Amino acid sequence: MGCVVNGPGEAADADIGIAGGKGSGILFKKGKVVKKVKEEDFVPVLLAEINMMLDKSEEV
Structure with missing residues (x-):
């Protein structure tokens, strides 16, 4: 996570x-x-995106 300037x-x-x-x-x-x-x-959006990434990695 970061600020809008450096993020x-x-x-x-x-x-x-x-x-x-x-x-x-x-x-x-x-x-x-x-x-x-x-x-x-x-937090909910970030966790949902992480879970989607993990689900995709398990499919491989």
Whole structure:
């Protein structure tokens, strides 16, 4: 997780990350913006995305 200023750069090499601002944030996957997320949804959305990634890795 990072702030809206540094988050995009910090997320560039991450599998998944959130850059948070006041009231909302941006979800990143592999350095690319996936979607805008409300602040109160950061944890549930991040966990859901991680679980989807894990499910896909188990299929291989």
